[in-house]
Amino acid sequence: MTLAPFVILLFAAFVGYAINLRAAQAIRADGVRLHSLESFHGLFSLLMVIVPVLTLVLIWLAVEGAVIDALLMASLPAGVLDGLGSGAIQLIGAEIRSIAGGRVFGTPDDWKLEAAERLIGYRQASSWLLIVVVTGVSAGIVYFARGRVASGFRARQRVERITLGLMIFCAVVAIFTTVGIVAALTYETFRFFQMVPVTEFLFGLNWEPQIPIREDQIAAEGAFGAVPVFLGTIVIATVALVVAVPVGLMTAIYLNEFAPHAFRKTVKPVLEILAGVPTVVYGFFAILVVAPALRQFGASVGLDVSGNTALAAGGVMGIMLIPFISSFADDALSAVPQSLRDGALALGATRGEMMLNVLFPAAIPGIVGGVLLAVSRAIGETMIVVMAAGLMARMTINPLDSVTAVTVQIVTLLIGDTAFDNPKTLAAFALGMMLFIATLVINIFALRIVRKYREIYD
């Protein structure tokens, strides 16, 4: 059913193309000179159908669900929703939907069964209506476009204007994505700060995002001081960088200057594999291999290492970042002009001295840019920490302790069914906002450094 409007749309578009093409060919056959090639007349009709009608269908499908829901809820018998919270109302909606989908659990009330019937009716009506509308509008446009075919009609210019508009739209989607991120985060964060003071979130030292399950519950008043969460992220990211930066830089130095050609050609792609492994795999690796190994090692030297240490999560994250840093550093070293290498060698520097005294200092800006991007990766990395780090927020900088991280909290707060009206859910958006701002600042800064650096030697 959902496919039908699209099929009609495509069909209409091709019919429009064919009709206009024929019409234009007929004009030409009469010996009249056309302004534009026949195919542009066809394309004009095709685009005139696809662009507006596709927009219509997509908007229809996007709003359909919400409109039908509103109609459904309004049609429920008076009184059944009285005194229910939004969560309970949502549950009823979900139950009716699942009945309509043919999944009946237990024996639901009659009014629910009726509502489900109505829901099916609404849905069918909506799809039929959409089909009728799409057919009508498409036919109208095809007729209109046919009317435009004439020897002087500037079909090519029209087609090119439409395609240009489409391309601008594509480019603007990228902007809209950012706008969407900012809008969503800002809106939900704002709502969060209406419930929890900003100062508590930014400076509070206690993070216990429980919410009362019943209205009258007193015990679990959540605490939303995010400092220990930020601290956890910093500890884990630091561990990751302590692993990744030296290993990555040394790798780059060796590959860039000392490695035989064949060695470099083999090792580089092998390291790229490390970068291509999905993070969920690293997460599993951390809990399957690294954490138990650290634990065992800790026990053997008499240290009590917790099961989900910052060390395991950060260490594995560091392994993931090695190729990231090494390829950035390698690029930066390669961008240093050959003349500087020659200059140093001609003075009688060993290759090691050339690398350490000349190339490396000259490449520092590019390397710093790469390291900053790695930092942004590390604090935004989610799956490794979700799987390998802890859930409890603690004020500690000991990497052997179990710590949590911003991304862990975002995921755990939002996993499962969520309603958008309690601070627990909204806290995730506030954390997301912090994460977005932090990574944005680092990214802009890093990209600028990298770009500046490229300009120096280009």
Add this chain to the structure above:
Amino acid sequence: MYDAPHKDKDVTQNDIKISARDVQVFYGDTQAIKDVDVEIDDKTVTAFIGPSGCGKSTFLRCLNRMNDTIDICRIEGKISIDGEDIYDPSIDPVQLRAKVGMVFQKPNPFPKSIYENVAYGPKIHGMARNKAELDEIVENALKRAALWNEAKDRLDSPGTGLSGGQQQRLCIARAVATEPEVLLMDEPCSALDPIATAQVEELIDELRQTYSVVIVTHSMQQAARVSQKTAFFHLGNLVEFGDTEQIFTNPKDERTESYITGRIG
């Protein structure tokens, strides 16, 4: 001054500093240098001239083994400096390059201060025992490169901030500071304006007092102005080698004549 060689230049017979025998250079399968035999005198400026791609720069880079950095480059024959084969396995290129300095086509100061640029060679070779000695070496080198007066007040500013001509003289100072015995110059003036070129040429003439200087140039006038000996390369062959005056006034080979009169190049 134009294409007339310096008649007043004393072409005294000096000791042979560098001698090359049957040198062949290959890049992969292509041969860049064929059967080059040449003897370069001490305390003399020797110019390599020839059309571009004739192998003169390649041959120059063989003299301090800079070609070692190119993987596919292969050298046959024998090149010796002071009678010592520089391609002998026992010779460390680092040691060789400390003895045979090089100045490049494009000025290539390190992105460090002027002082650090000049002090770099002496530092890595451990030529100064303390800061005062290093200061003295730097000062002398800059003086020899005729840059001291311009640079003495800004030793800590970056070498990349100097003008092109100053940068090239800085590179010469940097090479001189390690006290080499031979100075190789690969078209040192090609990136410079005429005034800077004149300054560098004057400098080269002065450096001859102490060093054996080998200069690659595509400018015949420059070769005539600064050198006592000239070697003409063509298509990887050493066509003619002799006193500069003789090469420019009375070339023996037809190709040399064609080149210096502007018919090939």
Add this chain to the structure above:
Amino acid sequence: MTDTTPSEGRQPRASAGEAVRNSLARRNRKQMVLQGFGIAAIVFAITMLLILLTSIIGNGYHAFTQTHVELDVFIDPEEIPEEGLPRGDYDDVLAVAMGTHFPDVDLSDRIATRELTSILSNGAQYILRDKVVADPSLIGQTISVKVPVSDPYDQLHKGLVERDTEEQFRRLDNDAIDRFDRLDDLDLVSKPLNTGLITQADSRFPELAGLKGALVGSFWALLTCFVISFPLGIGAAIYLEEFAPKNRWSDLIEININNLAAVPSVVFGLLALAVFIGWFGLPRSAPFVGGLTLALMTMPTIIIATRAALKAVPPSIREAALGVGASKNQVVFQHVLPLAMPGILTGTIIGLAQALGETAPLLLIGMNAFITSAASSPFDSATALPTQIFIWADSPERGFVSRTSAAIMVLLMFLITMNAIAIYLRSKFERKW
């Protein structure tokens, strides 16, 4: 130029040769140390990669086989009446079949019976049920069925439960092992290829859990992602590279795209949750929403790759086409774009491979639900390969360790294939202008 004659100035200095000779060994040693560090770093990185791969493969290969028991089952019409299908006491029937091999077990003793049937997977009765429902004429007959054993016995048969561990630390007590060994001695136990890993959807029981749901979910999500991000990405890239005037706006879009490529994936999940699910009311857990989110993340990658590919087409092509009177549009769509296509496709495949491995945003939109059937459309609830890995990694049953590893192997296989295609495309169509 001041002093020029050596006689009145300094004596010609001695060469630095002496100093160089003295320090050379030390300096070369320093260089060796630097190289040593470099090699150590590379060895470290590669060792970690090897440990990762061997641990995954070492655990995962077990899941590609599954221990089965072959039983002769009498479909007792008393327990399974034909008119009551699909209802019936299939587990009792199985228990009786098991009991034939264990005459010493009293089948009226519920606890003893349960211990005995614990060898069989919980899903065994449903396998039997499906067989009978498909062919009701089996009722009253004795048929031979092969059913999977439950996880602990599967582990035992694969040697993952150490028999010489002390009984109290072992997951199976001695009696259980004896019973299983008796079946084994009777040659009823086999370990065929585990096709269920691909043909079955998720299950609470490791021996029944498969990847079908996740594969289908990932397919829908990736298809949605491709359908949306490919045209959008190419359109945006063509506009920015060929048409956009260079001004503040195009700069802003450029910076914006570079930034989007570096925004943490979990933030895209938040966007999807708030906008697609919260504001637009799209269904939770649906691969369509997942694909939409992944499309937004993949778009910057495609845009950047496409722009690079367009840049690589030399201006001479454009000039030649413009020179014969083609419009700017015709130049771009008829000449430049086809030449840039291999590069664009390579970038797209790499972007899709990244999207396939992406987990965090899918978690936030609920694609980690427990769903035991494969989605039939992109709007049904589903999991995806990486989220399935996450779910299984979180499950406590031992059997899920090897299932998780096996799922990772499947995921990596897809990624390797996609990247291999990209590399092939690049090398096949790479042009040197």
